[in-house]
Amino acid sequence: MKNIKLAARESRPPTVVNAGGVEIGSGFSVIAGPCAVETEEQTVTTARAVQAAGADVLRGGAFKPRTSPYAFQGLGIEGLKILAVAGAETGLPIITEVLDPRDVSWIAEYADILHNGTRNMQNFALLKEVGRADKPVMLKRGMYSTLEEWLNCAEYILGEGNPDVILCERGIRSFEQYTRNTLDLAAVPALRELTHLPVIVDPTHATGRPSLVGPMSMGALAVGAAGIMVEVHCNPAEALCDARQALTMDAFASLMGRLRGLETYLAAQASESEVTG
Amino acid sequence: MKLDDIRRKVDKIDRELLVLLHERMGLALRARRFKDEVVDAEREEAVLERAGRLNLSLVEQSFGQQLLRTIIEESKRLQGEARELVAFQGEHGAYGELAARRLAPDAAHAPCLEYADVFDGVEQGYFDRGVVPVEHSLEGSVTQVNDLLIKTTASVVGEVNVPVSHCLMAVEASDYRELRVVYSHPEALAQCAGFIERLKLEPRPFYDTAGAAKMLARENPRGAAAIASPLAAELYDLAILKEGIDDGPPSSTRFLLLAQEPLTAPPGGKSKCSTIFATAHEAGSLFEVLRLFAESQINLTRIASTPRRDDPGNYTFFLDFEGRPEDEKVAPVMDELKKRTIEMKFLGSYPVDNGEGAEK
Numbered sequence: 232m233k234n235i236k237l238a239a240r241e242s243r244p245p246t247v248v249n250a251g252g253v254e255i256g257s258g259f260s261v262i263a264g265p266c267a268v269e270t271e272e273q274t275v276t277t278a279r280a281v282q283a284a285g286a287d288v289l290r291g292g293a294f295k296p297r298t299s300p301y302a303f304q305g306l307g308i309e310g311l312k313i314l315a316v317a318g319a320e321t322g323l324p325i326i327t328e329v330l331d332p333r334d335v336s337w338i339a340e341y342a343d344i345l346h347n348g349t350r351n352m353q354n355f356a357l358l359k360e361v362g363r364a365d366k367p368v369m370l371k372r373g374m375y376s377t378l379e380e381w382l383n384c385a386e387y388i389l390g391e392g393n394p395d396v397i398l399c400e401r402g403i404r405s406f407e408q409y410t411r412n413t414l415d416l417a418a419v420p421a422l423r424e425l426t427h428l429p430v431i432v433d434p435t436h437a438t439g440r441p442s443l444v445g446p447m448s449m450g451a452l453a454v455g456a457a458g459i460m461v462e463v464h465c466n467p468a469e470a471l472c473d474a475r476q477a478l479t480m481d482a483f484a485s486l487m488g489r490l491r492g493l494e495t496y497l498a499a500q501a502s503e504s505e506v507t508g
Numbered sequence: 509m510k511l512d513d514i515r516r517k518v519d520k521i522d523r524e525l526l527v528l529l530h531e532r533m534g535l536a537l538r539a540r541r542f543k544d545e546v547v548d549a550e551r552e553e554a555v556l557e558r559a560g561r562l563n564l565s566l567v568e569q570s571f572g573q574q575l576l577r578t579i580i581e582e583s584k585r586l587q588g589e590a591r592e593l594v595a596f597q598g599e600h601g602a603y604g605e606l607a608a609r610r611l612a613p614d615a616a617h618a619p620c621l622e623y624a625d626v627f628d629g630v631e632q633g634y635f636d637r638g639v640v641p642v643e644h645s646l647e648g649s650v651t652q653v654n655d656l657l658i659k660t661t662a663s664v665v666g667e668v669n670v671p672v673s674h675c676l677m678a679v680e681a682s683d684y685r686e687l688r689v690v691y692s693h694p695e696a697l698a699q700c701a702g703f704i705e706r707l708k709l710e711p712r713p714f715y716d717t718a719g720a721a722k723m724l725a726r727e728n729p730r731g732a733a734a735i736a737s738p739l740a741a742e743l744y745d746l747a748i749l750k751e752g753i754d755d756g757p758p759s760s761t762r763f764l765l766l767a768q769e770p771l772t773a774p775p776g777g778k779s780k781c782s783t784i785f786a787t788a789h790e791a792g793s794l795f796e797v798l799r800l801f802a803e804s805q806i807n808l809t810r811i812a813s814t815p816r817r818d819d820p821g822n823y824t825f826f827l828d829f830e831g832r833p834e835d836e837k838v839a840p841v842m843d844e845l846k847k848r849t850i851e852m853k854f855l856g857s858y859p860v861d862n863g864e865g866a867e868k
Contacts, residue, residue: 308684308749333685336707340750365706 235382237389238396238426245427248367248395251324251343253287255367255397256429259494260458262326263483264290265465267303267472268310271317276465278317280480284487288344289314289323290460294330295472296350303471311341318343326369326460332360339364349374349401349436352384362391369397369460371433374404378418382426398422398430399460402437411439411476414447419454429457441467441478445486452493461486516681523745524725529579530600536583537593537616541634546587552580591616594765595626595638601718601740603670607639607763610668623652630662630766637665638766644672645759647695649812649826657764657784657855658814658824664782664856666765669863674700674717674754677746678733679724684749691720692735700735702755709733721746762861770856778862779832780809782855785845786816786824793848794825800844801829804837824851832857 236242247256254260263286268274278289293310295303306313311327318325324343329335330351338345344367351357352373361368368388372381385396400419402412414437422430434447448459464470464477478486509517540546559572592615596604599619608617618635620626629635640653674696678687690697690709697704697711704711714720717736724734725744733749734740741748764782787793801808810828815821831838833854846852 312751331685337684337749340703340706340753 232379232382232425235379235386235425238382238385238428240423240425240427243427246394246396246429248344248397248429250288250326250367250395253324255288255431256457259452259456259490260287260431261285261487261490262288262290262431262458262460263463265292266462266470266477267292267295268306268313269471271313273465274313274317275320277463277480278321278323280465281463281483282321282323284480284484285491286323286483286487287458288326289317289321290326290346290462291317292328292472294328294334294338296328296330296348297472308337311338315341329357329361332356335360335364339366342366344369344397347371347388352376352381355387358384358387359391362388362393364393367395367397368393369399369431371399371401372403372415372418374402374412376403378421378425382422385426385428396428397457398426398428399433400430400437400456401433410437410443412437414438416447416450416454419451419456423455431458431460432456433460435460435462435473435476435478439476441476441482444478445482445489448486448490449493452490452497459490520745527600527743531619532579533583533586534616534618536587537591538618538634540587540590541593546584555580586616592636593618593634595620595629595635597621597623597626597640598716599718599722599740601721601737601743602716603672603737603761604639604641604763605718606737606739607641607668607670607761610670611639611666611763611765612637623650623656627656627660627662627766630768631660633768636767638662639668639763640766641761642764643810643812644695644761645669646699646756649814651814654812654814654826655817657826658853660766662766662768663770664764664858665767665771666858666861667762667780668765668861669760669762671758671760672699672754673737673752674735675738675741675751676700676703676733676735676749676753677721677724677741678749679728680745680747682728682731682733686731687733688731689729690733690735691723693717693720696735699754699756699759703750703753718743765858771858778830778860779857780828780830780860781833781838781857782810782826782828783845783853784824784826784855785849785852786822787849789822796848797825797827797845800841800848801827804841806831806837806841830860 247254263281265277268291274291291314293305293307295305314325314327326344326346327342328346328348329338345361347361347368347370349371370385388396400415402414405413407413419430432451434444438447444461451459462477463483467475467477467479470477556573556576559576560569594608594612594615595618596608597620598604605617623640626638626640630638641650642653643649689712690704691712691714693716694713696717718740720734721736721740721744807830812826813823816824833842
């Protein structure tokens with residue numbers, strides 16, 4: 232990985248990204264919320280529920296990259312305004328996706344973290360633009376990309392002067408069709424060997440099945456991820472985007488309980504091994 | 509143009525017609541102050557006759573005249589109501605109008621081009637009352653208004669703090685990605701300098717925040733936005749792209765309410781007094797004045813100074829304090845103050861704005 236300089240592990244101690252008061256890279260951070268902002272009521276209801284369950288950051292798409300041009304494309308600026316309302320109601324920082332370099336400065340006015348999606352991992356014009364923004368960037372792994380290609384993209388952002396990059400593993404394409412993608416959990420410990428940047432996992436898009444989101448979230452925590460990003464909807468069946476993929480609010484709350492339990496256990500194990508080791 | 513576009517234009521025209529009517533009714537109320545009686549048959553005849561001469565093929569003469577007659581009837585009804593007229597500087601939707609709405613919710617609010625027009629109108633009785641900004645919580649005194657306060661014969665009868673809530677707005681159909689310039693009052697542009705820079709917009713000074721919004725709605729220059737209050741966006745049918753775009757901590761502007769006569773019996777609750785004075789150019793003379801207030805335990809709420817226009821090098825002081833002139837501890841201080849200053853003017857005593865009655 233000869234061209235990985237700024238992102239390389241040796242270049243600096245582990246990065247902790249401060250996003251609207253939440254430290255990603257220190258402990259286990261949970262980003263949750265709907266796939267897309269549909270209405271103020273849906274967004275605020277979901278935001279309150281995920282906050283009550285213990286989420287750290289609220290997600291929600293205002294600009295949506297859809298496979299079909301006829302599918303719901305997001306509410307745009309109106310969606311950002313709704314996210315701002317939900318953020319003010321709950322105190323949660325906001326992460327939202329940016330698709331177009333022309334939108335970066337506008338979205339940066341509303342969001343605490345810019346979400347650079349999987350389809351845009353190698354959109355170099357966009358990478359440069361988010362690199363110039365004054366907000367942290369969550370860079371998702373391209374669905375066909377190697378770790379080296381991915382880190383090169385992080386290098387673009389870092390090279391523009393933005394040090395706050397979070398990597399997000401979201402599954403890669405394989406021959407398996409039961410799951411939407413194949414979650415590459417090994418990427419998490421591998422990246423911890425390669426880079427100082429925090430790595431989180433998106434089990435929702437990786438599996439496309441709510442029943443698998445819980446187990447893979449626990450797996451992400453166990454392999455040392457800095458957090459997860461999961462989709463939660465107040466009524467998953469009615470969602471305008473990626474319906475039936477999101478967790479219900481109850482399922483999310485129950486998952487949070489299990490995650491915090493495992494986190495406590497792992498922390499106790501770590502301090503014990505420090506004492507005995 | 510397809511049906512949707514045509515309808516959008518029609519809606520826009522309807523809205524403009526109503527906003528223009530609002531302005532016309534306001535002018536009718538102002539005109540009433542110059543007339544002995546509501547009805548002026550000669551003038552009505554002239555208005556209708558002029559409309560008749562206008563050659564508009566789609567607006568038939570009879571229809572045009574009938575419409576104007578309806579409008580004139582409504583103006584006369586309003587004039588008959590003898591509504592209170594409260595002046596503010598700027599166009600409808602300016603922060604001054606927000607202040608006027610808070611201080612006199614039931615009055616008709618009259619826009620004025622200059623601060624001096626507000627003062628003149630109140631002094632001469634064309635307006636019942638007027639609102640003027642006296643200081644910003646971050647920028648300090650509004651110099652022009654303070655100068656006018658020194659000279660005015662009007663009294664201060666109220667105050668209100670209006671939170672600054674700047675919004676970026678543009679014509680509904682315009683694409684935010686195409687925005688290049690932003691129009692507003694220089695003060696508002698300065699308060700939003702960080703935002704303007706981050707979005708790579710070019711600031712263009714304009715005489716008034718709401719005036720910029722109005723211009724945008726009427727002329728729709730290419731790639732242009734305006735910074736003004738949410739009320740301006742509502743009045744001129746502009747889409748708000750971002751609220752709360754000012755850089756610093758939340759700020760507010762303090763407005764004073766002016767009237768010809770001072771309040772004789774201010775309502776219960778906390779009161780405040782505003783005074784203006786000049787002291788002799790001698791060591792300790794200002795200190796002597798301030799000591800009067802300190803020793804009587806009177807809380808000062810504002811002290812500002814401005815150079816005297818007629819005597820540069822000497823200063824006029826603005827002093828606001830809590831209490832009423834007839835209060836036991838205030839009355840002796842006021843007597844003493846007259847003795848120890850070379851000039852002293854009591855602007856008025858009025859209820860303190862405690863934030864109640866604030867608009868949501």
